[in-house]
Amino acid sequence: MSTLQAAADPDAPLRSVLLPAEWDAEAAAALAQLVPGTDAIDLARVASRWVEALTQDDATARSLTWLLLMRQAAPTESVWTCTFDRPPGFIVNLAAFVTPGEGFSAETFVAALRLLSCVLRDTAQTRANQRNGELPLPGLFATTAAPVPTQADAPAQDDPTQPALAGTLLLTNLDACLAGVGLDYDSEDGRAAACAIAALTTLTAHCGCGPESLPLPPVRTVLPGLGETLRAVWAEAAVETENPLAFIETGFSNSAAVDGILGVEACGLAPVFSLLRPDGQLAQSTLNRLDARGFTAETALAAALAGESVLPLPGATAHMAMYRALSGFIDRLPAKPDPADQPLNQKLERGMRRALPHRHGGFTQKTAIGGHRLFLRTGEYEDGTLGELCLTPTRESAMVKGLMESFGEAVSIGLQYGAPLEEYVNSFAYSCFGPAGTVEGDPVATYATSMLDYAFRALSEAYLDKKLPDGPHQDMQGEPDPLLPLDFPGDGGDPPPRKRGSLRLVVS
Structure with a gap:
């Protein structure tokens, strides 16, 4: 024991x-x-x-x-x-x-x-x-009181009909x-x-x-x-x-x-x-x-x-x-x-991973979101369903690139274990974080609130036959882009000359 x-x-x-x-x-x-x-x-x-x-x-x-x-x-x-x-x-x-x-x-x-x-x-x-819980009530709605049956008059419990x-x-x-x-x-x-x-x-x-x-x-x-x-x-x-x-x-x-x-x-x-x-x-x-x-x-x-x-x-x-x-x-x-409640391609096959074949189909899409390049690659099973996702930003920092590639690998593992693509689309489409902006290179969207927003809306159209509309544009009234000039003239003329700074030497 x-x-x-x-x-x-x-x-x-x-x-x-x-x-x-x-x-x-x-x-x-x-x-x-x-x-x-x-x-x-x-x-x-x-x-x-x-x-x-x-x-x-x-x-x-x-x-x-x-x-x-x-x-x-x-x-x-x-x-x-x-x-x-x-x-x-x-x-x-x-x-x-x-x-x-x-x-x-x-x-x-x-x-x-x-x-x-x-x-x-x-x-x-x-x-x-x-x-x-099984007591019969035959005379419950009777207009006159029915006589109480005696033990001899009681119906047999072993009636073959009931x-x-x-x-x-x-x-x-x-x-x-x-x-x-x-x-x-x-x-x-x-x-x-x-x-x-x-x-x-x-x-x-x-x-x-x-x-x-x-x-x-x-x-x-x-x-x-x-x-x-x-x-x-x-x-x-x-x-x-x-x-x-x-x-x-x-x-x-x-x-x-x-x-x-x-x-x-x-x-x-x-x-x-x-x-x-x-x-x-x-x-x-x-x-x-x-x-x-x-x-x-x-x-x-x-x-x-x-x-x-x-x-x-x-x-x-x-x-x-x-x-x-x-x-x-x-x-x-x-x-x-x-x-029909749980189709096999949408049901999580607990404990079984459906690996992709060594040679498989898919597509590669090159695009840019707000001027930041992104390569989206997919891998497909023989029946055309999605089994692999790879997200590669080309000109980002090593940390951002590593996180995006690791995220794509995590999504791929979930798909190969039977996780439904719809759940990923519902979770990550319209996610808002930079970089965001105009989408160039793919007609599936004209504006994306993030790289993940674009990626999962593209997967929704390609594999779920469901095109999602653009999300609301982000308000750009925050800090200006440091790559652009900080001051613009109001009359369209040349910008005013910068005031040259002076250097002072302080001796203690």
Whole structure:
């Protein structure tokens, strides 16, 4: 065990959190968010509260504790605070059921789901009187008082047309699970494996509810051993029953604090967007995918430096394709992803730098702003998007020239990591500092308030197809330019002769 200092948010006071030594600071922060108050947190003591509230069986309690310590499953947020006014639920970490060298442990996964389903149904029966958030009000607007039904007249909770909801089983960390078995998220095999796991989850949760509630199993299972387990669960679940069990809904989770407890890399069915952990090390899913391709971290770095694409990230439509593939194998899906919200060329690819090819296109523009020369050079990818910027003032001091060139290199690094050009244009266009003045050599602008103002307005027209108008001219009523005469005659004649100074020698 280890003790970490964590808080639910940056403004909250730090709390001591006692948790297993292999858990990280993110898990400690998640515990601080799940457990209200300001006192120290002991994971064992906090977990024992909801375990005792869910079951009185010692064997079941030990199994629930084991699933939590293995980071395979954890209850939803309301269960952590022992609030049972709604059906309880568990979040299942799919990646935790992958054994290195053996693949996905389907039998262990089914055993865990059966245990959680049994706990949810028992809890729903024992805690039914606490569900004040689901009390029906059939006679609320009745004109006459309806007779109070007796216990014998009460509708059955196990009506097959409206089955009682005992709880929810939500899956998460799908992409990390696929990485553990050597499959890519954006692939046919990856989607087939995800559908098989989702169908196995729904069949196990619906076992005992009647065959009409079962989904059809997928055609392909891909993962070794998963097909046999799927057929065995189907044969057990597809049995007619006169007294169906309470219904357990399956789905994929949304982002919540429980993700930190389970060490989730990607919530629900979303892909893993980062190849790195928050501490800068390679994520476990990245290591698994490198191992599946026969790379070590060192050989992958060498291949990347040689220009080889070692680990391609999921495409823009990968999330939607997975969402559509899973429809029909799971009861509830999260909100539909919208790829148009974050195009790939505008989304920051965390941890991945898209280097320019050795021979690339672009343009060079020679111009002058207020009489000060500037060379603007760009570098482009194969698709024509901007990936490099170089700003070189020719007749400035060494400091100014170095700062401008360093600024261009910093912008280039940001562009190659996926930073949107629009943000740079919004930040630096119309910036005001000298030199400023008339623009010569480029029709994109007639006046610029600074070299950066000109540069990013030129990039906006070239790469965003958006021409920005000139900014307001600077007021030149300050000090005169020392290169010009200080006094001009009012009548247009010759300037008055300067008064010759005299030199005095002072002897002390």
